Amino acid sequence: MTIIEETSSVPTPRSGDSDTTPLLEVRDLHVEFHTRDGVAKAVNGVNYSVSSGETLAVLGESGSGKSVTAQAIMGILDMPPGSIPQGQILYRGQDMLTMSYEERRKIRGRKIAMIFQDALSSLNPVLSVGYQLGEMYRVHEGLSRKAAKAKAIELMERVNIPAAKARVNDYPHQFSGGMRQRIMIAMALALEPDLIIADEPTTALDVTVQAQVMDLLADLQREFNMGLILITHDLGVVADVADKIAVMYAGRIVETAPVHELYKRPAHPYTRGLLDSIPRLDQKGQELYAIKGLPPNLLKIPAGCAFNPRCPKAQDICRTDVPVLDPVTEQDGTELPGRGSACHFWKETIHG
Amino acid sequence: MPDVIKTKTDATTDALAPPAAGAPESAADGHKSQGKPRSLWGDAWYDLRHRPMFWISSILLLFLIVVAAFPGLFTSVDPRDGDLTNHFLTKPELGSFFQPDWFGYDGQGRSIYARVVYGTRASILVGVGVTAAVTIIGGLLGMLAGYFGGWLDSIISRITDIFFGIPFLLGAMVVLNAFTERKVYVVIFALAFLGWTSICRVMRSSVITAKQADYVTAARALGAGTKRILFRHVLPNAMAPTIVVATIALGGYISAEATLSFLGLGLADPTISWGIDIAQGSKDIRDNPHALFFPAGMLSLTVFAFIMLGDAVRDALDPKLR
Numbered sequence: 001m002t003i004i005e006e007t008s009s010v011p012t013p014r015s016g017d018s019d020t021t022p023l024l025e026v027r028d029l030h031v032e033f034h035t036r037d038g039v040a041k042a043v044n045g046v047n048y049s050v051s052s053g054e055t056l057a058v059l060g061e062s063g064s065g066k067s068v069t070a071q072a073i074m075g076i077l078d079m080p081p082g083s084i085p086q087g088q089i090l091y092r093g094q095d096m097l098t099m100s101y102e103e104r105r106k107i108r109g110r111k112i113a114m115i116f117q118d119a120l121s122s123l124n125p126v127l128s129v130g131y132q133l134g135e136m137y138r139v140h141e142g143l144s145r146k147a148a149k150a151k152a153i154e155l156m157e158r159v160n161i162p163a164a165k166a167r168v169n170d171y172p173h174q175f176s177g178g179m180r181q182r183i184m185i186a187m188a189l190a191l192e193p194d195l196i197i198a199d200e201p202t203t204a205l206d207v208t209v210q211a212q213v214m215d216l217l218a219d220l221q222r223e224f225n226m227g228l229i230l231i232t233h234d235l236g237v238v239a240d241v242a243d244k245i246a247v248m249y250a251g252r253i254v255e256t257a258p259v260h261e262l263y264k265r266p267a268h269p270y271t272r273g274l275l276d277s278i279p280r281l282d283q284k285g286q287e288l289y290a291i292k293g294l295p296p297n298l299l300k301i302p303a304g305c306a307f308n309p310r311c312p313k314a315q316d317i318c319r320t321d322v323p324v325l326d327p328v329t330e331q332d333g334t335e336l337p338g339r340g341s342a343c344h345f346w347k348e349t350i351h352g
Numbered sequence: 353m354p355d356v357i358k359t360k361t362d363a364t365t366d367a368l369a370p371p372a373a374g375a376p377e378s379a380a381d382g383h384k385s386q387g388k389p390r391s392l393w394g395d396a397w398y399d400l401r402h403r404p405m406f407w408i409s410s411i412l413l414l415f416l417i418v419v420a421a422f423p424g425l426f427t428s429v430d431p432r433d434g435d436l437t438n439h440f441l442t443k444p445e446l447g448s449f450f451q452p453d454w455f456g457y458d459g460q461g462r463s464i465y466a467r468v469v470y471g472t473r474a475s476i477l478v479g480v481g482v483t484a485a486v487t488i489i490g491g492l493l494g495m496l497a498g499y500f501g502g503w504l505d506s507i508i509s510r511i512t513d514i515f516f517g518i519p520f521l522l523g524a525m526v527v528l529n530a531f532t533e534r535k536v537y538v539v540i541f542a543l544a545f546l547g548w549t550s551i552c553r554v555m556r557s558s559v560i561t562a563k564q565a566d567y568v569t570a571a572r573a574l575g576a577g578t579k580r581i582l583f584r585h586v587l588p589n590a591m592a593p594t595i596v597v598a599t600i601a602l603g604g605y606i607s608a609e610a611t612l613s614f615l616g617l618g619l620a621d622p623t624i625s626w627g628i629d630i631a632q633g634s635k636d637i638r639d640n641p642h643a644l645f646f647p648a649g650m651l652s653l654t655v656f657a658f659i660m661l662g663d664a665v666r667d668a669l670d671p672k673l674r
Contacts, residue, residue, distance in 0.1 A: 109575030121566040126588045
């Protein structure tokens with residue numbers, strides 16, 4: 001824990017970011033995929049926002065739409081079959097969905113960068129890592145080959161790759177998994193973007209390296225005062241890095257909360273189910289809880305609350321009415337800032 | 353609940369307490385011992401260097417290229433200089449094995465050795481020229497079709513299908529008949545006009561595979577433009593199969609030229625080509641087989657060398673065969 005405390009005491013926030021508009025705001029985003037079997041509604045009205053220096057964790061099962069939302073933000077959705085029938089993605093107040101291709105391309109990499117899950121397949125096997133890191137500078141800033149390589153070495157040192165100078169001409173397959181993910185991070189970081197989207201950055205890594213990579217990401221975020229959207233299904237990863245959490249289910253956000261609030265008092269049965277399925281030392285020997293059933297088929301999402309077939313608290317209303325994301329309050333009515341739950345029975349869930 | 357998670361993170365962060373994290377990893381990489389970094393192409397070159405087949409074919413081809421470029425170095429005899437007193441003359445005595453006229457003379461009394469030497473240029477030019485043209489045309493069309501897909505792909509693919517349906521030699525004959533001249537570049541044009549389809553198909557399919565790779569999405573997410581994605585990220589990863597097909601096909605183009613010349617449709621006198629000599633030699637094969645044997649032998653040797661090279665390149669580039 002010592003490391004984290006040390007670094008957090010020396011933040012160097014960027015100046016001039018004091019305006020109140022969030023860095024990135026997603027408003028009522030819908031994404032559909034037109035398949036042979038019908039229209040798969042992957043994202044159904046997602047709202048979230050991130051400010052500078054803030055970490056938003058987007059949590060959810062596979063198929064909950066968390067990665068698709070990120071792809072829509074980056075503009076790397078395959079369209080067709082994908083399409084965005086409605087919604088806005090505002091970067092510093094500007095809607096990126098209405099921008100021209102060139103305008104968006106200039107934001108990608110320079111202002112918003114992305115870290116991918118599988119670093120090996122996300123690095124080009126025929127180009128050296130030095131070339132690929134340097135490419136960022138050459139494309140966006142027009143640096144010479146030589147200057148770009150020097151920058152690449154600098155970047156590799158910054159993400160703690162030992163012997164960076166000797167390894168700059170190596171190819172991706174010559175690095176270990178953790179080192180490759182560091183290179184991916186370095187690439188995303190190259191132009192000091194305002195926002196980084198990390199799509200399950202540690203899923204392909206083993207547990208010890210996971211922690212190193214997460215710490216590195218958190219340190220760099222603090223250093224540059226970047227916004228970070230962390231997409232994951234690992235509640236453990238989220239706990240000490242994120243500021244706030246958005247839980248997604250079937251293309252909707254079902255609960256939002258500041259990170260520790262969520263762990264302490266979940267306000268949605270789905271979140272509660274997720275937390276209960278973490279193995280705990282004090283429950284050794286007992287059967288591990290699991291949420292019953294399967295994630296919904298996106299071609300035919302259940303009527304009402306999408307979670308109702310799996311929910312232990314489901315009532316008749318859950319099968320007919322889609323719950324909206326209500327602000328969550330204390331029992332006496334005092335507001336809990338940043339908290340919301342899309343459950344008809346959030347009161348019972350959080351206070352019961 | 354939070355306690356559980358806390359303990360987990362505590363343990364993991366302690367495990368990497370020295371901030372020079374990653375040092376054990378670099379040792380595991382064992383980087384220092386293996387020297388120079390190797391890419392796909394580096395690996396392929398390493399593999400090629402250790403194949404005798406590659407060296408044999410390369411030396412053979414280098415020799416043939418030198419012959420094609422400087423035929424004057426190998427003979428001082430004029431290949432067009434016919435002396436009818438030498439009509440089908442042979443000197444098969446063993447003693448004159450290293451003498452140029454050991455090859456003998458053809459029906460018009462021209463030195464077969466000189467003709468074989470001077471004929472090399474046409475064959476090599478046609479082979480290399482057709483391969484280059486086919487790779488550029490087919491490669492470019494295949495790349496565009498594979499990368500952009502949609503209607504462009506449909507149009508290019510249908511055109512490919514149409515050309516694919518035309519029998520290669522028959523089509524080349526038709527094209528050649530449209531020309532009055534019988535120069536090397538005309539033959540190159542005729543063969544390339546019909547030969548680009550297979551390269552186009554190979555390129556299209558490998559580009560489709562390469563463009564779906566994660567690193568292409570990653571490059572796009574980091575702001576690379578279409579041109580850069582296409583030429584830096586897709587093309588280098590899609591080129592290997594095309595190179596293999598092109599090298600192996602090269603030998604086939606040389607023999608196609610000989611076939612056309614043999615049929616009287618390709619090159620014609622006064623151009624010197626193995627195909628022409630094979631056609632003339634075959635007329636009197638019973639009594640004077642040597643007039644056929646030498647040009648045909650050289651042709652086989654050249655085609656063999658190119659195909660062998662193509663095989664070696666394929667083995668080196670195909671990771672599944674390692």
